[in-house]
Amino acid sequence: MRRFVQHLFSNRAAVLVAVLCVGLLCTGLMHLWMYRMQTRLVQQRLDQQATLAAVRIEARMDRLSEMARGLRGAFLVNPGLDRRTFIQLLRQQRLSPELGDYLMAAYIREVPAAQVDAFLARQQQPALGSAGQVTLRNFGSRGSYYLIDYLYPDNNVTHAYMGFDIGGLPTRLKALESIRDRNQPVLSPPIPLLALKKHPPVFALRYPLYRPDLPLDTAAQRRAAFHGFLSITVLLSDVERWVKLALPPGMHYSLWQSWQDPAWGPTDHARRMLEGGPAAVSRGLNSEVLINLQGAQWRLVLEETPASRSDLFWLWPAGFSLSLLLAMAFGWQGMPQRKQEPAMLRGVDRILTLVEHLPAMVVLRDAANVVVYGNRAAQCWLGEEEPLLGRSEQIWSAAELSSHEEHNALHLVLPDRNGEERHLALTILPLSGYPGHRATIVRDVTEEQRREVELTMRRQRMSELLEIVCDWYWELDTEHRITYVSSSQFARVGFNLSVLLGKRSWEIADGALTQQEWEAHRQRLDRRQPYRDFILRVPMEGRSYVVSLSGRPHYDTAGRFQGYRGVARDITEAVTLQEHTQAQAVRHERILEALGEGLIALDAAGRVQYLNSAAMALTGYSAEEATGLPVERVLVMVDDVHSVPLPNLCGPLLVGQAQTVRPRRCVLLNKYSLRIAVEESAVAMREANGRLAGVVIAFRDEGVPLRPPEPEAER
Numbered sequence: 001m002r003r004f005v006q007h008l009f010s011n012r013a014a015v016l017v018a019v020l021c022v023g024l025l026c027t028g029l030m031h032l033w034m035y036r037m038q039t040r041l042v043q044q045r046l047d048q049q050a051t052l053a054a055v056r057i058e059a060r061m062d063r064l065s066e067m068a069r070g071l072r073g074a075f076l077v078n079p080g081l082d083r084r085t086f087i088q089l090l091r092q093q094r095l096s097p098e099l100g101d102y103l104m105a106a107y108i109r110e111v112p113a114a115q116v117d118a119f120l121a122r123q124q125q126p127a128l129g130s131a132g133q134v135t136l137r138n139f140g141s142r143g144s145y146y147l148i149d150y151l152y153p154d155n156n157v158t159h160a161y162m163g164f165d166i167g168g169l170p171t172r173l174k175a176l177e178s179i180r181d182r183n184q185p186v187l188s189p190p191i192p193l194l195a196l197k198k199h200p201p202v203f204a205l206r207y208p209l210y211r212p213d214l215p216l217d218t219a220a221q222r223r224a225a226f227h228g229f230l231s232i233t234v235l236l237s238d239v240e241r242w243v244k245l246a247l248p249p250g251m252h253y254s255l256w257q258s259w260q261d262p263a264w265g266p267t268d269h270a271r272r273m274l275e276g277g278p279a280a281v282s283r284g285l286n287s288e289v290l291i292n293l294q295g296a297q298w299r300l301v302l303e304e305t306p307a308s309r310s311d312l313f314w315l316w317p318a319g320f321s322l323s324l325l326l327a328m329a330f331g332w333q334g335m336p337q338r339k340q341e342p343a344m345l346r347g348v349d350r351i352l353t354l355v356e357h358l359p360a361m362v363v364l365r366d367a368a369n370v371v372v373y374g375n376r377a378a379q380c381w382l383g384e385e386e387p388l389l390g391r392s393e394q395i396w397s398a399a400e401l402s403s404h405e406e407h408n409a410l411h412l413v414l415p416d417r418n419g420e421e422r423h424l425a426l427t428i429l430p431l432s433g434y435p436g437h438r439a440t441i442v443r444d445v446t447e448e449q450r451r452e453v454e455l456t457m458r459r460q461r462m463s464e465l466l467e468i469v470c471d472w473y474w475e476l477d478t479e480h481r482i483t484y485v486s487s488s489q490f491a492r493v494g495f496n497l498s499v500l501l502g503k504r505s506w507e508i509a510d511g512a513l514t515q516q517e518w519e520a521h522r523q524r525l526d527r528r529q530p531y532r533d534f535i536l537r538v539p540m541e542g543r544s545y546v547v548s549l550s551g552r553p554h555y556d557t558a559g560r561f562q563g564y565r566g567v568a569r570d571i572t573e574a575v576t577l578q579e580h581t582q583a584q585a586v587r588h589e590r591i592l593e594a595l596g597e598g599l600i601a602l603d604a605a606g607r608v609q610y611l612n613s614a615a616m617a618l619t620g621y622s623a624e625e626a627t628g629l630p631v632e633r634v635l636v637m638v639d640d641v642h643s644v645p646l647p648n649l650c651g652p653l654l655v656g657q658a659q660t661v662r663p664r665r666c667v668l669l670n671k672y673s674l675r676i677a678v679e680e681s682a683v684a685m686r687e688a689n690g691r692l693a694g695v696v697i698a699f700r701d702e703g704v705p706l707r708p709p710e711p712e713a714e715r
Contacts (some may be wrong), residue, residue: 008051022482023323027316043285043305043616046251050287050302053253057291057298060242061187061205064102064232065294068185068207071105071230077208079227081107086150090107093175093562103202104158104438106148106164116145123149123163126367146176147228149298171265180208180226181219186261190236190273201273203239205232205294240274243300245515252277252284252303258559261295270559288557320445361444367436368392378442383417396426400440410469423449476551476564480504482524483563505536509543512537528553528561546575596651597700603612604692606631606654618678618701620671635697636669637680643667650682650695658686668699677702 053597074089075081090105099697110117137580151158179186186207190201208228210216216226243253254275262268284303290300354363355377364373364437374388382388394400398411407581410578412424412609433435475484482500490497500508513521513536524531530552538545551566592599598615600608611634616622617633626634637646651659663681670676680699687693 019326020323023319023326026324030319031316039285040321043287045352046285046287046302047303049247049251050289050300053243053302054300056242056246057300060295061234061293064234065185066204067105068230068232069206072207072209073193074228075107075210079209079211083150087152092150093481102200102235103162103235105152106161106231106233108146108206108231110144110228111147111148112144113142116147119147119149119165119684134324142173148231149228151449164298166229175261175263176206176229177264179206179229181222182263183208183210183216184295187293188262189257189260189271189296196487200235200237203234204233206230236274240276243274244276247277249304249588250278250304254301254303256301257296258290258299259555263295273298290555290557290559297555297559300496300583311536312642325498338501347378347642361394362442363388363400363442364431365400365438365440381416381442389623394423394441396440398440399426399428402428404407420447471547471570472568474549474566474568475553478561478563480564499540505549510537510539525564535575544572544682545570597698600631600697602631602634602650602654602695602697604654604694606650606695608634608696615699618668618676618699620674632695634697635668637678638663638669638675640667640677643669649680650697653682653684654692656692665702680692 004658010572061596071086071089074100078085087283109119122303124269145165148161148164148166151162154162157555167176173184175188186206188204188206190202192203193199208222209230210222210380211227215221216225239255243255246307247253255273256270257273258267258270262389275524284302286303288299291300304503353508358375359377361378361381362373362375363371363378364505367371369392371389371391378395379388396412396414399410410426412426414421414422414424422444425445429439429441431439445715473484473486474482481502481504483502485500487575506522521531521534521632530550533552534549536547538547548569549566550568551564554562554565558563592612595612596614598618599610599612600615601610603609608629608631610623611619611623621634630655631650632648637649638644646664649661652661663679665677665679668676668678678699679702680697682695682697685693
């Protein structure tokens with residue numbers, strides 16, 4: 001075998017073939033490596049472009065949402081906002097439909113069925129001819145209609161929708177009523193323009209509008225306060241234009257609707273809204289990114305064909321030519337005539353070349369602690385003017401001079417030649433086969449230390465923010481089971497988290513909620529809707545905790561539901577205090593109702609705020625009738641002799657002319673003209689800062705009802 005190998009290498013043709021084969025193998029490996037590197041670079045660029053396009057779409061939609069919120073605030077301040085002011089506000093937003101940001105903005109009014117004819121008559125514009133004639137399509141038997149009242153811009157194209165009933169379709173009417181009852185803006189799915197056949201589909205961002213100073217806590221209250229919608233319409237072609245502006249030519253793109261608000265119906269599967277660019281390939285690279293909008297979620301998919309291996313075939317002729325030249329050179333010289341270097345020396349040269357270019361500092365010392373070798377990085381640390389070879393004193397640490405210990409990764413903080421503080425990791429290793437010889441390896445870990453400190457500070461800031469915002473953080477899986485609970489709050493009370501993990505919220509409650517309340521909560525979870533301030537009582541360690549839960553669903557990059565995430569606050573003390581305050585209020589009210597004296601509480605303007613039972617019996621007014629009336633209308637005092645009206649006893653207290661007033665005896669003329677002799681007194685109520693809060697009037701019956709004085713006989 002040995003003779004065969006020597007004979008093989010002594011033959012120049014065999015050497016040529018061997019070198020040529022090795023060269024071709026290296027060329028193939030280089031081809032594969034370059035293809036993978038090129039594919040990875042294309043994928044990174046594709047991901048960046050997808051993120052940029054998603055950010056562009058979200059920014060454009062946020063811009064329209066900000067405009068809608070501003071208009072909504074104007075309607076809250078002035079529910080009777082007219083058409084002229086509506087158009088002026090839109091122009092002040094510095095958004096023009098000619099820029100392509102939106103097709104039209106509209107105010108949609110809720111019009112009762114009895115007022116539809118009068119409403120349509122006001123919308124007629126004879127100057128536009130037939131285009132100015134407004135009629136109601138699909139007139140039915142509903143109680144009220146959602147008709148477009150204001151439009152911007154109002155021209156021959158958009159005026160076709162003046163007076164249009166957007167609730168004509170049952171599914172759209174159901175969605176509008178859901179938006180109204182939830183007080184939540186929602187982006188609609190693609191809607192075709194019925195009056196404009198040549199235009200592409202549109203999206204409508206609709207905000208509900210309510211009358212000010214009315215409660216909006218329940219759905220019934222929202223229906224009572226509702227007066228219309230604010231609608232911003234965007235063309236699907238504009239969305240496509242936004243995507244094209246962020247993408248280079250030659251890239252296939254598609255936009256999918258992965259999730260839509262349940263008000264528009266269930267989202268069974270993703271629906272493709274638009275597609276463009278070159279034809280997609282089956283094995284091309286792709287990148288997906290989610291776009292979160294008001295009540296909707298889109299998924300942008302980009303596809304691009306990477307450079308194929310055939311694009312790199314130029315590498316093969318070059319590799320073959322280089323391999324052939326090397327093979328001819330080796331074959332011409334002949335292996336027997338070549339001077340062979342010792343294998344040991346060749347290995348040492350390679351190692352020294354590698355160590356010389358290392359970023360780490362390497363120093364070799366002999367048994368007498370004398371430096372026999374140092375690479376370029378070590379010489380740069382000392383400086384070109386400082387000698388390194390032959391140095392016997394320490395360079396970084398006294399541990400370098402210790403010959404009996406092995407120091408593994410000592411952490412040092414030393415200044416460099418410029419005085420800048422650097423963090424170093426020093427390791428001393430003995431050289432095998434050379435007694436007393438040691439290798440000192442020093443790495444500059446300043447950047448790593450800085451990144452670690454920065455990461456620690458970020459985690460600390462995030463933890464502190466979570467501690468401030470909420471008491472703990474939790475996660476649920478797709479079956480609504482608790483999979484994670486932050487332990488900071490529970491650690492303070494010494495509670496074992498294993499009791500909560502794997503359970504659903506209705507499995508850990510104390511039963512304070514009714515079956516109907518739990519059923520409504522489960523339906524919200526099944527519809528994957530976010531919720532806020534869900535009050536839950538949880539028994540833990542012999543004590544009942546009252547917590548407020550807020551959560552929202554989260555999805556992966558493919559739009560698949562992964563569960564819920566949210567925060568929780570411990571509101572036990574607040575709820576206990578509220579219950580105690582309510583009990584005290586009920587107790588005080590019962591005490592006031594049990595008094596025999598009549599009590600009337602006034603605000604700082606002299607209007608009735610409260611009457612007890614005795615006051616209602618004496619005056620003849622009920623609490624509903626008297627609340628909000630001036631005290632002079634409820635409590636009429638006259639002179640007992642001449643029946644002359646007496647001035648209001650609490651008048652000086654209300655205007656600040658006196659701090660107290662003296663009681664007086666007079667006659668009360670109640671609602672039914674019954675005269676009752678009473679004793680009246682009043683006292684002012686003030687806040688902690690001395691500001692007048694109101695007045696309390698007390699009066700009691702001191703006798704039987706009096707008859708009105710008889711008129712004197714004529715002389």
